[in-house]
Amino acid sequence: MSEIKHPFIVEEQPGDKWWCACGKSEKQPYCDGAHERLKTGKSPIKVTLAQAKKVAWCGCKKSKNPPYCDGTHSKL
């Protein structure tokens, strides 16, 4: 899953979201616990949305503004 080179644009509903930071989750862009199973040494980032919102989640895991896409994927 670490070869993803695009963001995930999602119309999110309010609530807690856990963004996968390690790139190993099978449920991108969200954490599925893979970081613990595979001992990646990385932890997901939690985002709490107060209201529905469109989010551009980083898929490449190289963003300098995680968990959001900052365009870095276009230079990979």
Ligand code: FES
């Ligand atoms: S997907 Fe755009 S910076 Fe990672």
